[in-house]
Amino acid sequence: MQYRKMGKWGVKLSVVGLGSYLTIGFKLDLEASRATVRAARDAGINFFDTANAYNIGEGEKMLGQCLGEFPRSDVFVLTKVWAPMGKGPNDKGLSKKHIFEQCHASLKRLGMDYVDLYMCHRPDPDTPLEETVRAMEDLARMGKILYWGVSEWPAEMMVKANAVAREIGARGIGVNEPRYSLLYRHPETSVFPATIQEGIGNVIFSGLAHGMLTGKYRPGEAVPAQTRMAGDDTNMVLKAMYWNEENKKKVQEVVKLAEEMGTSCATLSLAWCLRHPAVTSTIIGATKVEQVQENAKAAELKIPDDVAKKLEELFPLPKSGAV
Numbered sequence: 001m002q003y004r005k006m007g008k009w010g011v012k013l014s015v016v017g018l019g020s021y022l023t024i025g026f027k028l029d030l031e032a033s034r035a036t037v038r039a040a041r042d043a044g045i046n047f048f049d050t051a052n053a054y055n056i057g058e059g060e061k062m063l064g065q066c067l068g069e070f071p072r073s074d075v076f077v078l079t080k081v082w083a084p085m086g087k088g089p090n091d092k093g094l095s096k097k098h099i100f101e102q103c104h105a106s107l108k109r110l111g112m113d114y115v116d117l118y119m120c121h122r123p124d125p126d127t128p129l130e131e132t133v134r135a136m137e138d139l140a141r142m143g144k145i146l147y148w149g150v151s152e153w154p155a156e157m158m159v160k161a162n163a164v165a166r167e168i169g170a171r172g173i174g175v176n177e178p179r180y181s182l183l184y185r186h187p188e189t190s191v192f193p194a195t196i197q198e199g200i201g202n203v204i205f206s207g208l209a210h211g212m213l214t215g216k217y218r219p220g221e222a223v224p225a226q227t228r229m230a231g232d233d234t235n236m237v238l239k240a241m242y243w244n245e246e247n248k249k250k251v252q253e254v255v256k257l258a259e260e261m262g263t264s265c266a267t268l269s270l271a272w273c274l275r276h277p278a279v280t281s282t283i284i285g286a287t288k289v290e291q292v293q294e295n296a297k298a299a300e301l302k303i304p305d306d307v308a309k310k311l312e313e314l315f316p317l318p319k320s321g322a323v
Ligand SMILES: NC(=O)c1ccc[n+]([C@@H]2O[C@H](COP(=O)([O-])OP(=O)(O)OC[C@H]3O[C@@H](n4cnc5c(N)ncnc54)[C@H](OP(=O)(O)O)[C@@H]3O)[C@@H](O)[C@H]2O)c1
Pocket: 018, 019, 020, 021, 022, 023, 049, 050, 121, 151, 152, 177, 204, 205, 206, 207, 208, 209, 210, 211, 214, 216, 226, 227, 228, 229, 266, 283, 284, 285, 286, 287, 288, 290, 291, 292, 294, 295
């Protein structure tokens, strides 16, 4: 395993992290979840990602149980706040009230005294940035969180939040969590340059575009059983963002390139994400131990420049669109 500094900050994360969306505490029971977490630790993974909203707290509970068998100092745990956790007007968003209450609820579910990084899952236009920045600073001073971060915030909002933090003597953003893959290269345009300038790390999610970039969804063939695409409770994003014959065909070209290198399409696709200097870690999702092992190999795979060029020609930088 390789470890990288989280932007300008001192802490080092494994370049492959394990997430828990739709897997730990949802598709996977305790035994299967434990197996993936143990496989992750065996591969040298020290970074684990979850959120309060993953199966409304069940993801955190099960991840906490699985991590309980390891020394606390060996793992870096990230959880998030923002998504609705109830029906009340203050049961969502980034107000100080909701952040404070959910942080304590998350710690209880995880069975931990502190989380390593607490993240704003999305922006909240109803709350002034200063309120959110102060809430994070206060939690850090209380010893409940060590660092804080944001997910899918536009570049200019991160820069503004850091300026607010400097103004009020609070700590700035530690890490950003954007969607990033060969099939979603938008962060390269403005998010990555801004984070490099600000010293913010990036832990990227859906590096395999929900499994599309493994090559297992083949053009003209039926959806393999028991995959994310096969489940109506798991396939919404995949269907909406990536599911078309052109993508399936292009991914088969990645399969060929990977075979020529003696690796797999999944390993190659994740290793490509790690080539960008703004990226600290790629957070994988896994339903099987073998997936953890295959994906963790991305940490060691060096992609020759000519192969990277071919990949980037296959999946060019989008001209416009989402951040
Ligand atoms: N900040 C955010 O808003 C946000 C959003 C989404 C995710 N995340 C985090 O990022 C993590 C990863 O996201 P993601 O699950 O979308 O990542 P992903 O790596 O794009 O997709 C993971 C899924 O692909 C399949 N897969 C993974 N490795 C494979 C392999 N080697 N061979 C075949 N199939 C494989 C598995 O599903 P099947 O076996 O079921 O097909 C697995 O659950 C999440 O767990 C979560 O912690 C954060």
